[in-house]
Amino acid sequence: MHKQPKLTRFNENVLSKYQIYNSIFMTLPFDTITKTGVLLPLFHDICKEGFSNRQNPSEIVENFFKTYQKNPSEKEKINLLFKFIQYIERQVVLFDAIEDAAFPIVNNMDGIGTLRNSKEIADQENKKEALKKHLEDFKIRVVLTAHPTQFYPGTVLGIITDLTEAIQNNDLLLINQLLAQLGKTQFFKHEKPTPYDEAVSLIWYLENVFYHSISQVFNYIQSNIFDNQKINNDIINLGFWPGGDRDGNPFVTTEITLNVAKRLKQTILRNYYRDIRRLKRKLTFNGIEQLISEIENMLFENSVNPPVNTLITLEEFKEKLEQIKGVLISKHQSLYLEDIDDIINKVHLFGYHFATLDIRQDSRIHQNVFAEIVTTLQKKGSNLFPENYAELSENEQLKILSEVSDNIDISIFKDEMVTKTLGSIKAIETIQQNNGERGANRYIISNNQTAINVMETFAMFNLCGFEHNITADIIPLFETVDDLTNAPDIMEKLYTNSAYLKHLKSRNNKQTVMLGFSDGTKDGGYLMANWSIFKAKEFLTEISRKHGIKVIFFDGRGGPPARGGGKTHQFYASLGPTIEDEEIQLTVQGQTISSNFGTLDSSQFNIEQLLSAGISNELFSNANHIMTKNETEVMNDLALTSYEAYVNFKNHPKFMPYLEHMSTLKYYGKTNIGSRPSKRSESKELNFADLRAIPFVGSWSQLKQNVPGFYGVGTALKKYEDAGEFEKLKHLYHHSDFFKTLIGNSMMALSKSFFALTEYMAKDEEFGDFWKIIYNEYETSKRLILKLSDYEELMQGNKVGKASITIRENIVLPLLTIQQFALLKIQEIQKQENPDADLLKVYEKMVTRSLFGNINASRNSA
Known part of the structure; x- marks a missing residue:
């Protein structure tokens, strides 16, 4: 074939x-x-x-x-x-x-980047034991988000x-x-979906695709790499944002969060029930029938009517399945052993939670919420915060935030945002009681700019009854170029805070840090955003290792290259030893879910590609993954040159008017595809800072100009051509997989551009010159990328x-x-x-x- x-x-x-x-x-x-x-x-x-x-x-x-x-x-x-x-x-x-x-x-389902291929290479290089050891710790986490880039x-x-x-x-x-x-x-939706509707739509993929593809991949690893021995690591995790992501979605309530968690639990129980029923038809033997009937009845009752609450603990459930397995081995010649192993593995992977529901909120909301909490508590006569708290220095505030603890009554607060924010933290506790700790154990702070942003969240957990036993990871999200530059200093402050360090010890000395591509590209252009993230990862790795902390990077990626997409597995495989890579965590959204994970085949293939990217980085390292000092200097210079070009372009007086009057930007809000507003504030005036990355990138895409995927790249490459130093770039292209991957993804953005569509704008009195600026950068980027790659046409290698x-x-x-x-x-x-x-x-x-x-x-x- x-x-x-x-x-x-x-x-x-x-x-x-x-x-x-x-x-x-x-x-x-x-x-x-x-x-x-x-x-x-x-x-x-x-x-x-x-x-x-x-x-x-x-x-x-x-x-x-x-x-x-x-x-x-x-x-x-x-x-x-x-x-x-x-x-x-x-x-x-x-x-x-x-x-x-x-x-x-x-696609060759056994070819390069698949697990079979990785196993064969490991066998050839006598690295099977090293491969097993790596898989005992390594994980990938695919996080489904409700960001509206899919219109079906x-x-x-x-x-x-x-x-x-x-x-x-x-x-x-x-x-x-x-x-x-x-x-x-x-195709058209007459009403916007609610966040709960969005969750139900995405749970369809969990139930019909991921439930099967993830377990198939895990079963393959167990039987072919671990020789059917038990694996303690779950290797593949699922994350879930609809119903938990409050950042900019004012329609998410605590009730919705709890209902989504219930729905996730019901769905996984229903899937287990179907599997157990199928298994019951096969396991018609003495000593097993009674056990399997008990499990079947329990799963049915609790998936159809959760309030009956007759569910045994997850550990007891696993023990019963292991009991059945033991009887099959000892008394029935291991008949249908693969089937029972499959269910045991699924319970190991998905527990009672199916996917971890992440909570996310913006630091600017937190600041307002926290100021309100302090004021209200002071008025109520509490001595948790001193009168002059707001005037204190950062270090003094950090000290107070480290020590504060209580179990405050949320009803004392009159501000709706305070009750929503504290309600979401209380919801984490409720979900953990119902779905297990993995049901909700991550709180993401977007637009994180200071150590205070993290410690305010830390303090809110301790004020909500966690009392310095926080069973959740607090995850700062750094996205703009400035935030990425400041990230190492912020983390250093946290690592040297004894209360926060104690919290990290209780979380296995691991700190997850989220890095976002979308707003980074919007803020600093394509090359600068990607290079800033790469450098931030290197610095964060170094500083975390110094403090004995394992940093886990969680990448906020979108579909198109302008939002960190493109050939994702190639990107991960190109990272060198200077970047911590024990886990690969990334967001998947919109049409990327249906295109990369929409069928059993594509889902299995892409999960394996991600796993293999991590494996090859650790086991089969490549000299092209390590940049020399000279190569780093060239990459840095390219990023700065492109950044300057992009910022000048972004600050052009016609930039916002062009998007507003010549693109489809204002029509995104009318499509009813997502529950959240298409911009962050409610002001009538269009403000760059309020623009969400999806309508921003999407509007350029509709114009077939794809600016965020290439603008500044041509200018940066031309600097070297003009100086007669283009050979330096060719060397970088052939010796750095990271740079090669960036250029390959930029090629994709250029391939999807079609300037003939809007050529009429060149004659427009108001916007003609601005259109020409974009077109000239497109032409320069295309010409020099072809020259760099020695291609006759874009994407010649794909x-x-x-x-x-x-x-x-x-x-x-x-x-x-x-x-x-x-x-x-x-x-x-x-x-x-x-x-x-x-x-x-x-x-x-x-x-x-x-x-x-x-x-x-x-x-x-x-």
């Missing part, structure tokens, strides 16, 4: 099948407008031809109607364009399903799953029915990735054209003396609706 080149396998199993099924799809009658399926390919050709002839989107759309329609009315034109949008977003779904179905054929409602995700299976089975009749169902299923991008960009070309046409119409209407408010609404809806397909088509960004 894998003897043919990968690109050939892709063309035969993805491209050819898409062409066949798409032709069936285009003939299905979905609506009152017949011929939509016939007209769309014609419109596609007109778009392609129009852009190559440098026409603007308005000219292209008008040209289409002139050529193929007899004097259509405005209403008929609008109706047809909406029908095109509906067809195209469904073509994207079809392509997703075909690509998912072909995943195990296109649950009904459509269900169709993708069924369609993928039907395509794998070549079931033409079922494919036909599913395509017809797809045509009639709504032909399948490039082919997938090309097809997806081709599918959405008419959609992008319609979106830009609608934006131009809006500008036209707004300039009129008496603007037609109803027509304006229609075109605004057209822009919003065309966001969906464009974003969903970008799922291969990671």
Whole structure:
């Protein structure tokens, strides 16, 4: 199967099948407008031809109607364009399903980066014992977040799953029915989901994908690397943010947090129940039937009706399963031993919690909350805080925060944010009682700028009854370039605080630190954000080792390279020994969940890739992972040069007006895809600091300009070309896997750019010069990246990735054209003396609706 080149396998199993099924799809009658399926390919050709002839989107759309329609009315034109949008977003779904179905054929499931491959290399190099030792401590943690970068409602995700299976089975009749169902299923959500709805949507992946793929990977490790011996380490952890992430999501309440934790527990019990029922049909032997029936009844009762609360402890549950295993071995010739081992491993991996619910809040909220706590307690006559607390120095405040302890009554506080914040800490205790400690044992402080931010959280736990026995990790999140630079000093202050150090001792001397790519890129540009994180990790590793603390890095990554995405496993495999790597923890969100972990095959493959990245870094180290002093200096200079270019660009007076008036930024909030607002504050004025990274990166993506993925890279490379020192960069590219990975991910951002779409903006009176600045940086970045890599075309080394991008960009070309046409119409209407408010609404809806397909088509960004 894998003897043919990968690109050939892709063309035969993805491209050819898409062409066949798409032709069936285009003939299905979905609506009152017949011929939509016939007209769309014609419109596609007109778009392609129009852009190559440098026409603007308005000219292209008008040209289409002139050529193929007899004097259509405005209403008929609008109706047809909406029908095109509906067809195209469904073509994207079809392509997703075909690509998912072909995943195990296109990707070698036993090839480079898989566990089988790692095991074979370890065997060849006599490192099997070292591999076992490494896996006794090493972990990966995949954390699902509800960040809204996916526009598919649950009904459509269900169709993708069924369609993928039907395509794998070549079931033409079922494919036909599913395509017809797809045509009639709504994509648009009329109401925003609640945080609980988001949680339920993501729990679908836990139940239907991760439950199976993670246990399969663990079972493989146990049987093939540990020779069926028990592994004490769980190796693969799951994290969960919906319902716990309060940062900027004002709709998350303590009640929602507790309900999500309940739902997670119910779901894992239901999965265990299904497995036990299947096992019961096989284990029909004396001495086992009674035991397994007891477990079955207990799981059923508690998954259907949690208040009955007849669940035995997790340890007792494991003991009963081990008892069954013992009887099978001693009395029944180990029949169905693999099946009981599988359930034992699942209970070991998922406990009663399924995934750890992380709590997250912004440090600026904490500061306000804490000031309110201090004032209220002082008014109530408490002597926990002195009268002049707010005027004290940082060191004096740190001393008080280290010592304070109580079990305060939350009801004494009148401020809603105080009760919500303290309520979330109390909720951690409740969840731990119900789901076990792993149910919720991490509190993340975003926008962490000082040691005080961490110690205020530490003090809030101790005021909520934990009394210096905090059964949770307090995790600072450093994201902006300044925060990343200050991170080592902040951690040094914490490591030298005796109360905090005592807390770390109770947490196995481990400190998790979260580093965020999204706001880092938004703040400092692509190269600087990635280099700042790399340097911060090196300094934090050094300082933590000095204090005898094992630092664990938790990466806040998004899908596109601009948000830390791209080829994630290559990124981890490129880190050298100067960075602590006992655990790989990363966030996964939106379309990255469905593209990397949406099916059993893709999920298993990508989990193995992450595990292998950690294994290869530790066991099969490569000289290209260690930067020399000269290479570090070059990398530092590139980052600073690109940073300067990006900051100048960001400070350009037209930067914010351009995003506001020429992009789709303000339409993100109207899509109803996520529960949270698209910006942090409620002010009407658009402020850069309030912009969330997702709409920010997404707006550039919709314009097909992808600025955050390349801006400043070209300028930095050009500095060396101009100085006649380009060979230094070539040396760095060939000797540093880290730099090579960064450039490869930037190539992806450039590959998805298409400036012909917005070339008309070059003539705009207000924004023409600004558009040219972006275009010139794109051209410089593209030219010099090709020169650096000795490639003829972008992504030459990743032909399948490039082919997938090309097809997806081709599918959405008419959609992008319609979106830009609608934006131009809006500008036209707004300039009129008496603007037609109803027509304006229609075109605004057209822009919003065309966001969906464009974003969903970008799922291969990671």
